[in-house]
Amino acid sequence: MLKNKKIGFIGGGNMAEAMIKGLLSASFIEAKNVFVSEPSEAKRDALHAEYKIKVSADNRELVKKCDILILAVKPQILQEVLVDIRSLVDSDKLVISIAAGVPIAIIDDALRGDKNKKFSIVRTMPNTPALVQEGVTAIASGQHVSKTDVKIAHRIFEAVGRTVDVEEDQLDAVTGLSGSGPAYIFMLIEALSDAGVKMGLSREVANTLTIQTVLGSAKLARESGKHPGELKDMVTSPAGTTISGLHALEEGSFHTTLMNAVEDATLRSRELGKIALNKNSTRRGAK
Ligand SMILES: NC(=O)c1ccc[n+]([C@@H]2O[C@H](COP(=O)([O-])OP(=O)(O)OC[C@H]3O[C@@H](n4cnc5c(N)ncnc54)[C@H](OP(=O)(O)O)[C@@H]3O)[C@@H](O)[C@H]2O)c1
Structure with a gap:
């Protein structure tokens, strides 16, 4: 399923490396089809030396070459990264975000700008045991994502553990539980x-x-x-x-304490999502 696809990771940090390691060791993809764009030269060199994958400092160069884009930068800089690459992202590319708390609507907005385009966007919530290939990733698909693209997303995260399908509005509960x-x-x-x-x-x-x-x-x-x-x-x-x-x-109160912990973390995730959406709509209103 992934054999002839080119996968590009924007951001070559911990999560990206865990996924690259999993994908290569499961032989889901060949190293020549894996690309990473990452500002740190030391990280680029280390990733190339360890996995023999293609590395670059230029996100736009990576976007041109890849069929699947994994957004693996910190949530705070995702918007500026998307605005920078948007002229090169078309509807044939599958865009998969692992950025915690950034809604599909914000990613879609940042990619679209003032154009009338439709993007295939999948939002996911992995967790840190992915670093040892025992993670669990919840996958929520945007409205224009095909069944094949959903399968591809599952396949990618199966390389670092197990996967479940959820609705996007359940991702806060996922964050509170497995995140x-x-x-x-x-x-x-x-x-x-x-x-x-x-x-x-x-x-x-x-x-x-x-x-x-x-x-x-x-x-x-x-x-x-x-x-x-x-x-x-x-x-x-x-x-x-x-x-x-x-x-x-x-x-x-062991039981109640754990239930309270998941509830509080879920509510906090919901709150952070609302703050992000409000900031985005204020920004758009100011244009
Ligand atoms: N770790 C987790 O448990 C976990 C769980 C679920 C979701 N996530 C999500 O996964 C994403 C990545 O997390 P992480 O833990 O892997 O973070 P990380 O190790 O900090 O990786 C992010 C990488 O992006 C690089 N970067 C910074 N600016 C960039 C730019 N403009 N273009 C391309 N790359 C850029 C950073 O380089 P520099 O360090 O040189 O700035 C860093 O190597 C986050 O959005 C996080 O919310 C993480």
């Missing part, structure tokens, strides 16, 4: 490891026990397909140790 989720899990890991140390284990042993417990439990939940409540019951014997631990967690 911010790694931070919740890292906090859980730190807390469990601290608890092990408090109970007399060395830090090294506590870390190993904690990390493998989190990884193994996630794998068991995924591979067994069982409801997490059933898996929990399997390790909870009457009057045993686990039920005592679970009681303590519930005294600390």
Whole structure:
């Protein structure tokens, strides 16, 4: 599906590198068909040396050559990057954004300018475990995206983990759950490891026990397909140790605390999206 396509990453930072690594190691695409435009010479050299891909300092040169554009710059500079390349982007190119919180409408507006063009735009929300090919990416498609382009987007992100389809207005909830989720899990890991140390284990042993417990439990939940409540019951014997631990967690409102965390992060993401849209419409109104 991707074999004859040329993919261009605008921005050669952490996420772009994770995706390039995943795409090449899964043999989804050949290095000669991967392009990166990136201002830092050191990053360009490192990407070329490691992956033998084509690198450039010029976003416009990359856009001319590629069929698929991955917008992998920070959200704050996305608008200026789009305005710079817009005369070279036509409706045959698939535009995929990974920029957090930038709505499809803003990308479309910036690309269109005062022209009446239709663009194939996909907005995604990956997460940091993509750096080790265990990410999860939610994919929302704009109105002019074909079924083939949706499949292509899935294929690209399958190189760094799993994918799900969502409506664009669900991306705030995705941000609150899987986007911010790694931070919740890292906090859980730190807390469990601290608890092990408090109970007399060395830090090294506590870390190993904690990390493998989190990884193994996630794998068991995924591979067994069982409801997490059933898996929990399997390790909870009457009057045993686990039920005592679970009681303590519930005294600390474990369930409610996590639900509140996802809710608050979702609402914050929604708020940031509204600020971005308002800024954009003020800018357009000022023209
Ligand atoms: N990391 C995550 O967990 C995560 C998760 C979901 C979504 N995202 C999104 O992914 C995007 C990239 O994030 P990241 O973590 O990969 O950031 P990053 O490492 O900072 O990568 C962005 C890259 O873009 C380069 N750049 C700056 N100005 C440019 C320009 N005008 N043209 C082309 N490239 C330019 C930067 O170069 P310099 O450093 O030299 O300025 C940097 O190498 C962001 O929009 C972020 O919201 C990230």
